[in-house]
Amino acid sequence: MTQHSRDTPQFYLTAPSPCPYLAGRHERKVFTHLVGDKAADLNDLLTHGGFRRSQSIAYRPACEGCRACVSVRVVVADFQPxxxxxxxxxxxxxxxxxxxxxxxxxxxxxxxxxxxxxxxxxxxxxxxxxxxxxxxxxxxxxxxxxxxxxxxxxxxxxxxxxxxxxxxxxxxxxxxxxxxxxxxxxxxxxxxxxxxxxxxxxxxxxxxxxGLPFVYLGYWVAGSRKMDYKGRFLPQERLMASGWVRFES
Known part of the structure:
Protein backbone atom coordinates (compact mmCIF):
# COMPACT_ATOMS: atom_id res chain seq x y z
CA MET A 1 0.00 0.00 0.00
CA THR A 2 1.34 3.42 -0.92
CA GLN A 3 1.75 5.80 2.02
CA HIS A 4 1.07 9.42 1.14
CA SER A 5 3.36 12.14 2.50
CA ARG A 6 1.78 14.60 4.96
CA ASP A 7 3.05 17.32 2.58
CA THR A 8 0.97 15.92 -0.29
CA PRO A 9 -2.61 17.20 -0.03
CA GLN A 10 -5.46 14.72 -0.28
CA PHE A 11 -8.88 16.21 -1.11
CA TYR A 12 -12.23 15.06 0.23
CA LEU A 13 -15.88 15.94 -0.44
CA THR A 14 -18.47 16.52 2.27
CA ALA A 15 -22.03 15.23 2.19
CA PRO A 16 -24.78 17.74 1.27
CA SER A 17 -26.07 19.97 4.10
CA PRO A 18 -28.42 22.99 4.25
CA CYS A 19 -26.87 26.14 2.80
CA PRO A 20 -26.30 28.80 5.49
CA TYR A 21 -26.59 31.66 2.97
CA LEU A 22 -29.38 30.87 0.50
CA ALA A 23 -32.65 29.38 1.73
CA GLY A 24 -33.79 26.12 0.19
CA ARG A 25 -30.39 25.16 -1.16
CA HIS A 26 -27.77 22.65 -0.07
CA GLU A 27 -24.01 22.96 0.05
CA ARG A 28 -21.08 20.64 -0.37
CA LYS A 29 -17.43 21.42 0.28
CA VAL A 30 -14.15 20.05 -0.99
CA PHE A 31 -11.46 20.17 1.67
CA THR A 32 -7.93 19.18 2.56
CA HIS A 33 -5.66 19.34 5.58
CA LEU A 34 -3.10 22.14 6.07
CA VAL A 35 -0.32 20.36 7.94
CA GLY A 36 3.40 19.80 7.61
CA ASP A 37 6.28 22.01 6.59
CA LYS A 38 4.56 23.14 3.40
CA ALA A 39 1.29 24.20 5.03
CA ALA A 40 1.94 27.93 4.51
CA ASP A 41 2.80 27.49 0.83
CA LEU A 42 -0.22 25.28 0.31
CA ASN A 43 -2.47 27.80 2.08
CA ASP A 44 -1.18 30.51 -0.26
CA LEU A 45 -1.80 28.38 -3.33
CA LEU A 46 -5.26 27.26 -2.28
CA THR A 47 -6.35 30.76 -1.22
CA HIS A 48 -5.43 31.98 -4.70
CA GLY A 49 -7.71 29.21 -5.99
CA GLY A 50 -10.69 30.25 -3.87
CA PHE A 51 -10.19 28.16 -0.73
CA ARG A 52 -10.66 29.39 2.83
CA ARG A 53 -8.95 28.23 6.02
CA SER A 54 -10.70 26.95 9.15
CA GLN A 55 -8.21 25.71 11.74
CA SER A 56 -6.01 23.17 9.91
CA ILE A 57 -8.55 22.67 7.11
CA ALA A 58 -8.70 24.44 3.74
CA TYR A 59 -12.11 24.23 2.06
CA ARG A 60 -14.03 25.52 -0.95
CA PRO A 61 -17.70 25.21 -1.95
CA ALA A 62 -18.38 22.42 -4.44
CA CYS A 63 -22.15 22.67 -4.82
CA GLU A 64 -23.94 21.03 -7.71
CA GLY A 65 -25.59 23.58 -9.99
CA CYS A 66 -24.67 26.61 -7.88
CA ARG A 67 -21.74 29.02 -8.08
CA ALA A 68 -23.14 31.75 -5.80
CA CYS A 69 -20.12 31.78 -3.46
CA VAL A 70 -17.49 34.00 -5.08
CA SER A 71 -14.05 34.62 -3.54
CA VAL A 72 -13.25 38.31 -3.27
CA ARG A 73 -10.11 40.29 -2.49
CA VAL A 74 -9.76 44.06 -2.10
CA VAL A 75 -7.20 45.79 -4.33
CA VAL A 76 -5.32 47.63 -1.61
CA ALA A 77 -3.39 50.18 -3.68
CA ASP A 78 -6.50 51.49 -5.46
CA PHE A 79 -9.04 51.19 -2.66
CA GLN A 80 -11.21 54.26 -2.16
CA PRO A 81 -13.41 54.33 0.96
CA GLY A 211 3.37 46.33 1.06
CA LEU A 212 0.79 43.59 0.43
CA PRO A 213 -1.50 44.06 -2.60
CA PHE A 214 -4.68 42.33 -1.36
CA VAL A 215 -7.01 41.78 1.57
CA TYR A 216 -8.93 38.53 1.16
CA LEU A 217 -12.49 38.73 2.51
CA GLY A 218 -13.68 35.20 1.83
CA TYR A 219 -16.91 34.58 -0.06
CA TRP A 220 -19.29 37.18 -1.42
CA VAL A 221 -22.75 35.72 -2.03
CA ALA A 222 -25.13 37.71 -4.21
CA GLY A 223 -28.58 37.70 -2.63
CA SER A 224 -27.32 36.90 0.88
CA ARG A 225 -27.71 39.69 3.46
CA LYS A 226 -24.97 38.06 5.55
CA MET A 227 -22.38 38.43 2.79
CA ASP A 228 -23.61 41.34 0.69
CA TYR A 229 -21.48 43.92 2.55
CA LYS A 230 -18.27 42.50 1.06
CA GLY A 231 -19.21 43.80 -2.38
CA ARG A 232 -18.90 47.41 -1.15
CA PHE A 233 -15.10 47.37 -0.78
CA LEU A 234 -13.98 48.56 -4.20
CA PRO A 235 -12.13 48.06 -6.39
CA GLN A 236 -12.00 44.34 -5.75
CA GLU A 237 -11.17 41.21 -7.65
CA ARG A 238 -13.58 38.29 -7.80
CA LEU A 239 -12.55 34.75 -8.71
CA MET A 240 -14.49 33.79 -11.83
CA ALA A 241 -14.19 30.79 -14.15
CA SER A 242 -11.56 32.73 -16.16
CA GLY A 243 -9.54 33.72 -13.07
CA TRP A 244 -9.45 36.84 -10.89
CA VAL A 245 -11.50 39.63 -12.51
CA ARG A 246 -11.44 43.25 -11.35
CA PHE A 247 -14.71 44.98 -10.43
CA GLU A 248 -15.01 48.72 -9.96
CA SER A 249 -18.67 48.79 -8.94
Whole structure:
Protein backbone atom coordinates (compact mmCIF):
# COMPACT_ATOMS: atom_id res chain seq x y z
CA MET A 1 0.00 0.00 0.00
CA THR A 2 1.34 3.42 -0.92
CA GLN A 3 1.75 5.80 2.02
CA HIS A 4 1.07 9.42 1.14
CA SER A 5 3.36 12.14 2.50
CA ARG A 6 1.78 14.60 4.96
CA ASP A 7 3.05 17.32 2.58
CA THR A 8 0.97 15.92 -0.29
CA PRO A 9 -2.61 17.20 -0.03
CA GLN A 10 -5.46 14.72 -0.28
CA PHE A 11 -8.88 16.21 -1.11
CA TYR A 12 -12.23 15.06 0.23
CA LEU A 13 -15.88 15.94 -0.44
CA THR A 14 -18.47 16.52 2.27
CA ALA A 15 -22.03 15.23 2.19
CA PRO A 16 -24.78 17.74 1.27
CA SER A 17 -26.07 19.97 4.10
CA PRO A 18 -28.42 22.99 4.25
CA CYS A 19 -26.87 26.14 2.80
CA PRO A 20 -26.30 28.80 5.49
CA TYR A 21 -26.59 31.66 2.97
CA LEU A 22 -29.38 30.87 0.50
CA ALA A 23 -32.65 29.38 1.73
CA GLY A 24 -33.79 26.12 0.19
CA ARG A 25 -30.39 25.16 -1.16
CA HIS A 26 -27.77 22.65 -0.07
CA GLU A 27 -24.01 22.96 0.05
CA ARG A 28 -21.08 20.64 -0.37
CA LYS A 29 -17.43 21.42 0.28
CA VAL A 30 -14.15 20.05 -0.99
CA PHE A 31 -11.46 20.17 1.67
CA THR A 32 -7.93 19.18 2.56
CA HIS A 33 -5.66 19.34 5.58
CA LEU A 34 -3.10 22.14 6.07
CA VAL A 35 -0.32 20.36 7.94
CA GLY A 36 3.40 19.80 7.61
CA ASP A 37 6.28 22.01 6.59
CA LYS A 38 4.56 23.14 3.40
CA ALA A 39 1.29 24.20 5.03
CA ALA A 40 1.94 27.93 4.51
CA ASP A 41 2.80 27.49 0.83
CA LEU A 42 -0.22 25.28 0.31
CA ASN A 43 -2.47 27.80 2.08
CA ASP A 44 -1.18 30.51 -0.26
CA LEU A 45 -1.80 28.38 -3.33
CA LEU A 46 -5.26 27.26 -2.28
CA THR A 47 -6.35 30.76 -1.22
CA HIS A 48 -5.43 31.98 -4.70
CA GLY A 49 -7.71 29.21 -5.99
CA GLY A 50 -10.69 30.25 -3.87
CA PHE A 51 -10.19 28.16 -0.73
CA ARG A 52 -10.66 29.39 2.83
CA ARG A 53 -8.95 28.23 6.02
CA SER A 54 -10.70 26.95 9.15
CA GLN A 55 -8.21 25.71 11.74
CA SER A 56 -6.01 23.17 9.91
CA ILE A 57 -8.55 22.67 7.11
CA ALA A 58 -8.70 24.44 3.74
CA TYR A 59 -12.11 24.23 2.06
CA ARG A 60 -14.03 25.52 -0.95
CA PRO A 61 -17.70 25.21 -1.95
CA ALA A 62 -18.38 22.42 -4.44
CA CYS A 63 -22.15 22.67 -4.82
CA GLU A 64 -23.94 21.03 -7.71
CA GLY A 65 -25.59 23.58 -9.99
CA CYS A 66 -24.67 26.61 -7.88
CA ARG A 67 -21.74 29.02 -8.08
CA ALA A 68 -23.14 31.75 -5.80
CA CYS A 69 -20.12 31.78 -3.46
CA VAL A 70 -17.49 34.00 -5.08
CA SER A 71 -14.05 34.62 -3.54
CA VAL A 72 -13.25 38.31 -3.27
CA ARG A 73 -10.11 40.29 -2.49
CA VAL A 74 -9.76 44.06 -2.10
CA VAL A 75 -7.20 45.79 -4.33
CA VAL A 76 -5.32 47.63 -1.61
CA ALA A 77 -3.39 50.18 -3.68
CA ASP A 78 -6.50 51.49 -5.46
CA PHE A 79 -9.04 51.19 -2.66
CA GLN A 80 -11.21 54.26 -2.16
CA PRO A 81 -13.41 54.33 0.96
CA UNK A 82 -16.98 55.51 0.50
CA UNK A 83 -18.38 58.41 2.48
CA UNK A 84 -20.05 55.98 4.86
CA UNK A 85 -16.78 54.07 5.35
CA UNK A 86 -15.00 57.31 6.23
CA UNK A 87 -17.67 57.99 8.84
CA UNK A 88 -17.13 54.49 10.26
CA UNK A 89 -13.37 55.15 10.50
CA UNK A 90 -14.01 58.45 12.30
CA UNK A 91 -16.48 56.80 14.67
CA UNK A 92 -13.80 54.30 15.69
CA UNK A 93 -10.87 56.69 15.89
CA UNK A 94 -10.73 55.97 19.63
CA UNK A 95 -9.80 52.31 19.01
CA UNK A 96 -6.30 50.87 18.78
CA UNK A 97 -5.51 47.49 17.20
CA UNK A 98 -2.83 45.40 18.90
CA UNK A 99 -1.33 42.54 16.86
CA UNK A 100 -0.68 39.41 18.89
CA UNK A 101 0.40 35.85 18.28
CA UNK A 102 -2.46 33.40 17.82
CA UNK A 103 -3.13 32.58 21.46
CA UNK A 104 -6.63 32.50 22.99
CA UNK A 105 -7.61 34.37 26.16
CA UNK A 106 -10.65 34.24 28.44
CA UNK A 107 -11.34 37.89 27.59
CA UNK A 108 -11.49 37.07 23.88
CA UNK A 109 -13.82 34.15 24.52
CA UNK A 110 -16.15 36.35 26.57
CA UNK A 111 -16.56 38.70 23.59
CA UNK A 112 -16.83 35.75 21.19
CA UNK A 113 -19.56 34.10 23.29
CA UNK A 114 -21.56 37.33 23.55
CA UNK A 115 -21.23 37.84 19.78
CA UNK A 116 -22.50 34.35 18.96
CA UNK A 117 -25.38 34.58 21.42
CA UNK A 118 -26.51 37.91 19.98
CA UNK A 119 -25.83 37.39 16.28
CA UNK A 120 -25.57 33.68 15.47
CA UNK A 121 -27.63 31.87 18.08
CA UNK A 122 -28.90 29.37 15.51
CA UNK A 123 -25.64 29.08 13.54
CA UNK A 124 -23.24 26.19 13.26
CA UNK A 125 -20.84 27.77 15.79
CA UNK A 126 -23.48 28.46 18.46
CA UNK A 127 -22.40 25.58 20.73
CA UNK A 128 -18.67 26.31 20.69
CA UNK A 129 -17.06 25.91 24.11
CA UNK A 130 -13.97 27.68 25.39
CA UNK A 131 -11.93 24.65 24.25
CA UNK A 132 -13.48 24.86 20.77
CA UNK A 133 -12.56 28.54 20.66
CA UNK A 134 -8.98 27.76 21.71
CA UNK A 135 -8.73 25.26 18.84
CA UNK A 136 -10.08 27.84 16.37
CA UNK A 137 -7.28 30.23 17.36
CA UNK A 138 -4.39 27.83 17.96
CA UNK A 139 -4.90 25.08 15.39
CA UNK A 140 -2.98 26.75 12.57
CA UNK A 141 0.14 25.66 10.71
CA UNK A 142 0.43 28.98 8.87
CA UNK A 143 1.34 32.55 9.83
CA UNK A 144 -1.73 33.55 11.83
CA UNK A 145 -2.24 36.69 13.92
CA UNK A 146 -4.87 37.92 16.36
CA UNK A 147 -5.65 41.64 16.37
CA UNK A 148 -7.32 42.95 19.52
CA UNK A 149 -9.15 46.27 19.32
CA UNK A 150 -9.42 48.37 22.49
CA UNK A 151 -10.26 51.95 23.35
CA UNK A 152 -7.32 54.30 23.13
CA UNK A 153 -5.71 54.92 26.53
CA UNK A 154 -3.52 57.68 28.01
CA UNK A 155 -0.33 55.71 27.29
CA UNK A 156 -1.25 54.79 23.70
CA UNK A 157 1.33 57.15 22.26
CA UNK A 158 4.05 55.22 24.05
CA UNK A 159 2.95 51.59 23.84
CA UNK A 160 0.72 51.68 20.75
CA UNK A 161 -1.93 49.79 22.69
CA UNK A 162 -5.35 50.71 23.99
CA UNK A 163 -6.06 50.62 27.70
CA UNK A 164 -9.79 49.94 27.73
CA UNK A 165 -11.92 46.83 27.54
CA UNK A 166 -11.66 44.51 24.57
CA UNK A 167 -14.15 45.66 21.89
CA UNK A 168 -13.40 43.48 18.86
CA UNK A 169 -11.07 40.73 17.62
CA UNK A 170 -9.89 39.65 14.17
CA UNK A 171 -8.17 36.36 13.34
CA UNK A 172 -6.12 36.77 10.16
CA UNK A 173 -3.51 34.94 8.09
CA UNK A 174 -0.50 36.61 6.51
CA UNK A 175 -0.12 35.39 2.92
CA UNK A 176 2.61 36.11 0.39
CA UNK A 177 0.36 38.63 -1.36
CA UNK A 178 -2.07 39.81 1.27
CA UNK A 179 -3.94 39.47 4.53
CA UNK A 180 -6.71 36.89 4.71
CA UNK A 181 -9.44 37.64 7.26
CA UNK A 182 -10.36 34.26 8.70
CA UNK A 183 -12.90 35.35 11.34
CA UNK A 184 -13.84 38.47 13.28
CA UNK A 185 -16.23 39.25 16.11
CA UNK A 186 -17.12 42.12 18.43
CA UNK A 187 -19.10 43.19 21.48
CA UNK A 188 -22.75 43.19 20.37
CA UNK A 189 -23.41 46.25 22.52
CA UNK A 190 -21.08 48.23 20.24
CA UNK A 191 -23.09 47.54 17.08
CA UNK A 192 -23.47 51.25 16.26
CA UNK A 193 -19.74 51.40 15.57
CA UNK A 194 -20.08 49.13 12.47
CA UNK A 195 -17.07 47.19 13.71
CA UNK A 196 -17.16 44.60 10.92
CA UNK A 197 -16.62 47.36 8.38
CA UNK A 198 -14.02 49.05 10.59
CA UNK A 199 -11.91 45.90 10.91
CA UNK A 200 -11.83 45.46 7.14
CA UNK A 201 -10.76 49.09 6.73
CA UNK A 202 -8.06 48.55 9.34
CA UNK A 203 -6.79 45.45 7.51
CA UNK A 204 -6.61 47.41 4.26
CA UNK A 205 -4.47 50.03 6.03
CA UNK A 206 -2.26 47.34 7.54
CA UNK A 207 -1.80 45.63 4.16
CA UNK A 208 -0.79 48.98 2.64
CA UNK A 209 1.86 49.48 5.33
CA UNK A 210 3.13 45.90 4.84
CA GLY A 211 3.37 46.33 1.06
CA LEU A 212 0.79 43.59 0.43
CA PRO A 213 -1.50 44.06 -2.60
CA PHE A 214 -4.68 42.33 -1.36
CA VAL A 215 -7.01 41.78 1.57
CA TYR A 216 -8.93 38.53 1.16
CA LEU A 217 -12.49 38.73 2.51
CA GLY A 218 -13.68 35.20 1.83
CA TYR A 219 -16.91 34.58 -0.06
CA TRP A 220 -19.29 37.18 -1.42
CA VAL A 221 -22.75 35.72 -2.03
CA ALA A 222 -25.13 37.71 -4.21
CA GLY A 223 -28.58 37.70 -2.63
CA SER A 224 -27.32 36.90 0.88
CA ARG A 225 -27.71 39.69 3.46
CA LYS A 226 -24.97 38.06 5.55
CA MET A 227 -22.38 38.43 2.79
CA ASP A 228 -23.61 41.34 0.69
CA TYR A 229 -21.48 43.92 2.55
CA LYS A 230 -18.27 42.50 1.06
CA GLY A 231 -19.21 43.80 -2.38
CA ARG A 232 -18.90 47.41 -1.15
CA PHE A 233 -15.10 47.37 -0.78
CA LEU A 234 -13.98 48.56 -4.20
CA PRO A 235 -12.13 48.06 -6.39
CA GLN A 236 -12.00 44.34 -5.75
CA GLU A 237 -11.17 41.21 -7.65
CA ARG A 238 -13.58 38.29 -7.80
CA LEU A 239 -12.55 34.75 -8.71
CA MET A 240 -14.49 33.79 -11.83
CA ALA A 241 -14.19 30.79 -14.15
CA SER A 242 -11.56 32.73 -16.16
CA GLY A 243 -9.54 33.72 -13.07
CA TRP A 244 -9.45 36.84 -10.89
CA VAL A 245 -11.50 39.63 -12.51
CA ARG A 246 -11.44 43.25 -11.35
CA PHE A 247 -14.71 44.98 -10.43
CA GLU A 248 -15.01 48.72 -9.96
CA SER A 249 -18.67 48.79 -8.94
Missing amino acids: SRNMRRVAERNADLVGDVRTAAPTSEQYSVFRAYLDARHRDGGMADMTVLDYAMMIEDSHVDTRVIEYRRRGPDTGFTGRGAGDLIAVALSDVLSDGLSMVYSFFEPGEAERSLGTFMILDHITRAQKM
